[in-house]
Amino acid sequence: MPDTIQPYVDLSSSKKVFVINEGNYGSANSSISLFDPENSAVIENFYQSQNIESPIIGDVAQSLSKINGKFYLVVNNSGKIIVCDNQLKKINQITNLPSPRYVLPITNQKAYVSNYNGNIISIIDLNSNTVMGSIPCSGWTEKMALIYNKAYITNMRRNYTYIINTLTDIKIDSIEVGINSGSIVIDKNDKIWVLSSGDNVNSKLARLSRINSVTNEIEFFFQFETNDSPNSLNLNKTKDTLFYINDGIFKMPINSNHLPISPFINSVNKNFYSIDVNPNTGHIFAIDAMDYVQKSNIYIYDAFGNQKLVFKAGIISNGFYFE
Amino acid sequence: MYVFLFMVISFNDYYSQDTISLKTIDVITLKENISQIGKKIEPIDSIIKQQFKFNSVADLLNLNSSIFIKNYGPGGLSSSAFRGGNASQTAILWNGLNIQNAMLGQCDLTLIPNLLFENIQIEYGGSSSLWGSGAVGGSIHLNNNLEFNKGLHINTNIGSGSFGLFNFASDVLLSKKRFATSIKFYRTSSENNFPFNDPIDKTSVLKVQKNADYNFNGLMQEFKILINPKQIFTINTWLNYNQRNLPSYYESNQKKRQQLDISSRIIANWVYFKSKISCSIKAAIFNDFINYNDSSSEIFSKSKSQTIFIENENFYNWKRHHNFYFGINMSNNQALIKNYESKKYLNKASFLIGNKFSFLNGKLISNVSARVEYFSVGTLPVTGGAAFEYRLFKPITIIFNAAKVYRQPTLNELYWMPGGNNNLKAEQGYTFEGGANYKKQLKDFLFQFNGAIYSREIENWILWIPSQNGSSSAINIQKVWSRGSETTLKLNYQKNKIKLGSSIMTSYVLSTIQSSQQENNNTLNKQLIYTPRYLLNANLSVGLHNIYFIFYHQYFGYRYTTSDNSQWLNPYQVSSCRFNYTFDVKKINLSLYGSCNNLFNQNYYVLAGRPMPLRSYEFGITIKSI
Numbered sequence: 002m003p004d005t006i007q008p009y010v011d012l013s014s015s016k017k018v019f020v021i022n023e024g025n026y027g028s029a030n031s032s033i034s035l036f037d038p039e040n041s042a043v044i045e046n047f048y049q050s051q052n053i054e055s056p057i058i059g060d061v062a063q064s065l066s067k068i069n070g071k072f073y074l075v076v077n078n079s080g081k082i083i084v085c086d087n088q089l090k091k092i093n094q095i096t097n098l099p100s101p102r103y104v105l106p107i108t109n110q111k112a113y114v115s116n117y118n119g120n121i122i123s124i125i126d127l128n129s130n131t132v133m134g135s136i137p138c139s140g141w142t143e144k145m146a147l148i149y150n151k152a153y154i155t156n157m158r159r160n161y162t163y164i165i166n167t168l169t170d171i172k173i174d175s176i177e178v179g180i181n182s183g184s185i186v187i188d189k190n191d192k193i194w195v196l197s198s199g200d201n202v203n204s205k206l207a208r209l210s211r212i213n214s215v216t217n218e219i220e221f222f223f224q225f226e227t228n229d230s231p232n233s234l235n236l237n238k239t240k241d242t243l244f245y246i247n248d249g250i251f252k253m254p255i256n257s258n259h260l261p262i263s264p265f266i267n268s269v270n271k272n273f274y275s276i277d278v279n280p281n282t283g284h285i286f287a288i289d290a291m292d293y294v295q296k297s298n299i300y301i302y303d304a305f306g307n308q309k310l311v312f313k314a315g316i317i318s319n320g321f322y323f324e
Numbered sequence: 325m326y327v328f329l330f331m332v333i334s335f336n337d338y339y340s341q342d343t344i345s346l347k348t349i350d351v352i353t354l355k356e357n358i359s360q361i362g363k364k365i366e367p368i369d370s371i372i373k374q375q376f377k378f379n380s381v382a383d384l385l386n387l388n389s390s391i392f393i394k395n396y397g398p399g400g401l402s403s404s405a406f407r408g409g410n411a412s413q414t415a416i417l418w419n420g421l422n423i424q425n426a427m428l429g430q431c432d433l434t435l436i437p438n439l440l441f442e443n444i445q446i447e448y449g450g451s452s453s454l455w456g457s458g459a460v461g462g463s464i465h466l467n468n469n470l471e472f473n474k475g476l477h478i479n480t481n482i483g484s485g486s487f488g489l490f491n492f493a494s495d496v497l498l499s500k501k502r503f504a505t506s507i508k509f510y511r512t513s514s515e516n517n518f519p520f521n522d523p524i525d526k527t528s529v530l531k532v533q534k535n536a537d538y539n540f541n542g543l544m545q546e547f548k549i550l551i552n553p554k555q556i557f558t559i560n561t562w563l564n565y566n567q568r569n570l571p572s573y574y575e576s577n578q579k580k581r582q583q584l585d586i587s588s589r590i591i592a593n594w595v596y597f598k599s600k601i602s603c604s605i606k607a608a609i610f611n612d613f614i615n616y617n618d619s620s621s622e623i624f625s626k627s628k629s630q631t632i633f634i635e636n637e638n639f640y641n642w643k644r645h646h647n648f649y650f651g652i653n654m655s656n657n658q659a660l661i662k663n664y665e666s667k668k669y670l671n672k673a674s675f676l677i678g679n680k681f682s683f684l685n686g687k688l689i690s691n692v693s694a695r696v697e698y699f700s701v702g703t704l705p706v707t708g709g710a711a712f713e714y715r716l717f718k719p720i721t722i723i724f725n726a727a728k729v730y731r732q733p734t735l736n737e738l739y740w741m742p743g744g745n746n747n748l749k750a751e752q753g754y755t756f757e758g759g760a761n762y763k764k765q766l767k768d769f770l771f772q773f774n775g776a777i778y779s780r781e782i783e784n785w786i787l788w789i790p791s792q793n794g795s796s797s798a799i800n801i802q803k804v805w806s807r808g809s810e811t812t813l814k815l816n817y818q819k820n821k822i823k824l825g826s827s828i829m830t831s832y833v834l835s836t837i838q839s840s841q842q843e844n845n846n847t848l849n850k851q852l853i854y855t856p857r858y859l860l861n862a863n864l865s866v867g868l869h870n871i872y873f874i875f876y877h878q879y880f881g882y883r884y885t886t887s888d889n890s891q892w893l894n895p896y897q898v899s900s901c902r903f904n905y906t907f908d909v910k911k912i913n914l915s916l917y918g919s920c921n922n923l924f925n926q927n928y929y930v931l932a933g934r935p936m937p938l939r940s941y942e943f944g945i946t947i948k949s950i
Contacts, residue, residue: 027572027933030891060933078572118622141622158622202663202741230742270843272789272797291842292789293796294853295888298844311844316886 010037010044012088016281019047019089019322020299022315023061026078031062032315033074033089036299038282043312048074051089058083065322068106068127072322075101077117084130093130098123105145105152107167113152115142122154124170136170138163143183146193148214153193155182162195164217174217178210184234187214188255189241196234196245199225207231209245209260223260233276237304238283246273250287252306266306271298277321284309288318354602354639355420356465358649358680359447359454361691362711362725364759364776364810366390366446371867373438375874375902375917378483378491378512378944381444381466382433387861387876387900389446390810390831391462393433394854395930398487398937399516399538399568402433407448407778408806408835408855409461413731413751417455418466419560419591424458425612426629426657426670429734435566435585437510439481439493440544442469448810449778450729450755453695453707456653456674457732460751460782461806468560470506470548474499476949483917483944487937488515488537491944502550513539520935521927533935535580538568555596562589584615603638629659629735637676645682650675659735668739671700672732689713701738705730705752721761729755729780737786737798745798753782772814779807781838789842801842804852806835823867831859837887846888854931856881858895872904885932896928898936911950918943 010017014037024030035047049056059079066073071092072085077100084093099119106112111133114123121135122142140158147153147167154163161175162182179197186194191214199207207225212218225231231247243253249264250273266287274290274297285306289298297318301310366389376384382402386393392405403411412429415422416436424431438444445465452459476498483491495508515537519530544562551557570581591608609632616625637651657670678693694708709727716722730752738746759776784800810831817824835852851857858881865874877899884892902919918941922928925939 025885025932028885029933030885202665270841272842289842289844291845292787292801292847292887294886295845295847296886296890313846316891 009040010035010042011040014039015324017324018279018286019065019324020314020318021062021065021074021320021322022297022317023063023077023319024316025294026061029057029060029079030316031058031060031076033058033062033065034314034318035089036312036314038279038284038301041310041312043314045313045315048085048089051085052091055091063101064103064320066104066106067322067324068104068112069109073104073112075104075114077101082114082125095125095130095132097132102142103144105147107147107152113145113154113165113167115145115154117141122152122165134170136165136172138165138172144185146185146187148187148191148193151214151217153185153195153212155185155195157181157183162212176210176212176217176219178212178219178222179208180205181207181230183232184245186234186236186243187240188236188243189239190255192220192255194234194236194243194255196231198230198232201228201230209234209243225260233273235276235278235285237278238280244276244278244285246276246287249273250276250285250302250306266302271300274317275319277323279321279323281323286321288314288320290317290319293317354647355454355637355649356445356447356467358647358678358691358693359451359463361680361689362713362723363451363757364448364723364774366448366812368444368446371865371872372874373444375872375904377439377946378481378493378510379438380434381436381438381464384438384444385433385446385464387863387878388829390812390829390859390861391446392831392833392854392856392859392880393930395434395934395936397533397536397571397934398518399434399514399536399540400570400934403430404433404462404464405855406461407780407808408804408833408852409780409782412458412734413460413782415451415455415459415463416466417463418562418589419468419593420465421591421606421608421610421633421635422456422458423589423610425614426631427612427627427659427661427735429458429731429737432585435540435564436466437493437512437540437542439495439510440468440508440542440562441466443467448776449725449757450727450780451709452729452731453676453678453693453709453727456695456697457672457704457730457750460729460731460753460755460780468544468546470497470499470504470546470558472499472504472548472550473501474504478949479946480948481944481946483942485514485942486940487518488513489942490514491942504546504548506544506546508544509542511539511541513537518937518940520938522935530938533571533937535569536571538566540564540566540568542566554598555594558591558593558595560589560591560593563587581616581618583617584613586613586615587611600641601639603636606633606635606637608633608635625661625663627659627661629657632656645686647680649679650677652676657735663741664735664739664744665741668735669700670732670735670738671698672704673698687715699732699750701733701746702749704732704750707752719762719764722759723761723776724758726754726756729753729782733786733798740798743788743797748786748798749784749800751782751784751786751800753780755780768817768819770814770816770818772816773812775809775811777807777809779805781805799841802840802847803838804835805838806833806852808833808835821867821869823865823872825863825865825867827861827863829861833857833859850887850889851884853885853887854883856883856895870906872906873901874903875899875901880930883931893929893932896926896930898926898928899923908950913948913950915946915948916943917946 018036020034022032033048035044059076061077063075063077074083082095100117102115120139124134126133140156143155152165164174178195181198193212210222233246235244249268250266252265271289274288276287283304285302287300296313404414447463481493493510497506542564548558564587566585589610593606595604635653639649660667674697680691690712697704707728711725730750733748757778761774785802788796814827837847860879900921906915
């Protein structure tokens with residue numbers, strides 16, 4: 002049985018977990034839940050409570066990042082990024098973004114923003130909180146990773162991961178990784194892993210690719226079975242083990258020469274929507290978005306796959322920010 | 325499928341005659357009559373229908389029934405929530421055939437104009453044994469009723485209204501002794517750029533709805549031939565071409581999304597009737613084409629679906645007031661969209677048998693029916709129903725019915741990729757209803773009351789729930805219990821040229837999830853989303869000679885927007901009024917009409933994120949040949 006949630010969150014804790022709840026498309030019911038792992042306590046609608054004068058986030062909160070001590074809350078369907086202080090109080094807002102998804106800090110002054118549509122990567126000025134430019138990049142760009150002055154941009158609608166030189170803001174290369182690639186991580190050996198979910202409608206198999214971050218070449222890839230549709234690729238705390246969802250949650254050492262056959266955590270009576278790994282504890286946070294129109298369940302598992310806790314967050318939780 | 329019968333005033337009279345007086349005939353459906361036994365029925369009377377002639381069925385039902393209409397705003401999708409059911413659990417029957425889209429399992433009531441139908445009726449409660457899959461929460465009957473020997477009539481309507489609304493409709497009726505035809509054409513368009521208050525940005529001035537314009541066009545033609553006094557042949561054709569832009573309220577960057585709905589529907593019906601026997605053979609073909617474009621998201625979806633029906637039904641009056649019936653129905657659904665692996669088919673064959681009884685000199689009427697069905701994907705339950713109606717004493721009738729009801733999965737639920745599930749079972753369950761009708765005429769006053777209570781449990785309720793890669797899967801996941809009550813109270817006064825009327829309709833629905841397969845589910849015993857517990861529709865009408873005025877007031881209770889009932893929309897009340905002034909100029913009848921919607925300028929939302937217009941107006945003129 003899971004532990005009982007205690008109704009106390011230590012706001013001064015440095016290990017808090019923010020849960021991003023995107024809400025229902027078109028309903029503007031996004032929210033942020035604040036979870037305190039040390040007290041196993043949660044505050045719902047934390048953003049609303051911190052911004053009583055203007056409590057509405059907008060439509061589809063997509064991601065939350067912390068850059069230069071400020072939070073950047075990306076609101077996809079509202080086409081904006083809300084800039085907040087470290088208490089999540091709104092201090093500014095970046096608009097004129099087509100359909101923002103994720104923020105990748107490049108320097109202290111600038112960051113890249115991927116977009117669902119618009120066929121661009123937006124460049125934002127982190128000092129003035131304005132859009133300072135864009136880089137043409139066709140398709141639905143999703144999660145990004147930065148290494149050696151190169152930004153690797155995954156793409157849900159194209160077969161490629163694009164590479165942008167962050168010094169010149171010019172797209173310099175593309176790597177064929179398969180369709181529907183939305184997650185990307187960099188392991189302890191600076192190898193880049195991209196997970197493509199494939200396209201069952203058009204019989205395109207999912208694949209997990211490892212990219213050499215120096216040569217930008219695919220070193221190898223693992224192909225999934227027909228009807229598999231993996232997603233949500235993550236690394237453990239020591240960056241030597243991969244986790245992903247493929248119905249259940251799978252675990253794979255980075256030096257494995259094959260894909261795992263059976264799940265590390267079964268999904269019996271659960272429907273995992275997204276996972277993330279808490280870098281402080283190594284615990285796996287798994288989201289069950291239920292029927293999309295009720296509060297999500299957040300399951301916490303230890304590194305061995307034992308369920309430690311379950312708590313409720315907002316409508317359609319889609320990710321976390323771990324302090 | 326229903327049988328067209330020529331009747332002299334009433335059903336019973338029909339069976340007492342061997343020959344039929346063609347001059348006084350009236351066409352009704354025998355199967356509809358049977359299905360209404362022991363049920364709460366809401367016929368839309370001719371005056372009301374006239375008032376809503378140029379509106380959609382969604383508007384008509386919203387104001388004149390106790391059905392909750394889920395409306396996405398003017399020109400947007402409208403679907404029905406009947407007794408706590410969803411849109412797929414309502415049968416929309418055009419001349420007895422279900423016109424729900426085979427892929428979606430529902431049809432958009434906004435795209436169905438009232439002027440196409442001579443008769444509209446609402447049948448509350450499930451009747452799967454008579455009407456097949458989908459008749460779970462209730463049925464909406466849209467019937468044509470072309471009469472012989474009426475001569476030549478031409479009607480034309482031109483109307484306009486707020487936010488660029490334009491209406492044009494025309495119909496021509498040519499009715500001879502043995503042949504009748506009618507053609508109806510309509511066009512409705514609107515800029516639909518109405519102002520609204522933004523609940524998020526409360527400091528702002530009024531915002532204007534963008535990218536919500538629409539343009540609906542349609543044509544219906546009917547041919548009816550009296551082959552001889554015992555046979556009638558009818559062909560009904562209905563074509564639709566509807567274009568609309570789809571607004572997105574919260575988006576900062578308004579995206580252009582368009583939807584094109586094209587449909588063609590043809591029914592051919594041959595009816596044979598004699599003193600004790602009647603039978604019909606009906607063939608129909610329904611085509612739907614939906615093209616959805618969202619260029620900014622690179623979504624270009626085109627779907628084609630087709631349903632073919634062949635049906636035979638036979639009625640035998642084996643004893644006075646006792647009627648035995650049986651029939652077969654075969655249908656083929658096929659659809660193609662890029663999200664299916666290939667063209668997908670559903671084949672269905674069913675056999676219906678039943679009997680209507682009448683005892684105690686017609687005081688007790690009952691109907692018992694059963695349906696067995698073959699379904700090409702999975703199995704369907706054997707369904708049946710029994711209904712009773714007992715006239716306790718003259719003004720009071722008691723009704724009761726019990727039935728097994730079901731809904732088969734739609735093509736999308738079975739085959740959509742990703743997420744379709746061809747192992748889905750039919751949603752099925754039992755429904756019970758009891759009630760009473762009271763009708764009393766006192767001099768110039770007519771008092772009517774009907775009330776019903778019901779209970780329905782549905783198992784294997786299908787939901788789309790999250791699965792891999794953020795997509796969804798269709799799963800038989802929960803059991804839902806819907807129960808509640810409905811009342812209708814009407815008081816009318818008529819003397820000379822004065823007509824006064826009032827009616828109050830109420831609905832109480834408790835529709836809760838009884839069990840679910842999901843772990844840590846917080847929805848047990850919670851009300852279904854967008855199912856208001858309380859609904860009230862009231863109106864007050866005044867008719868003076870040739871002027872008619874009606875005032876509506878509606879109340880809709882809380883609508884939960886999440887299945888764990890953690891979020892909701894507040895109740896709202898909204899009022900509207902309509903007037904009609906009719907006069908003759910030589911051989912032309914003119915009718916001026918107008919309406920004011922949202923009379924008191926209320927800010928309200930039927931569904932989250934879908935603003936409704938503030939006060940708006942509509943007016944026009946109808947020119948009719950006498």
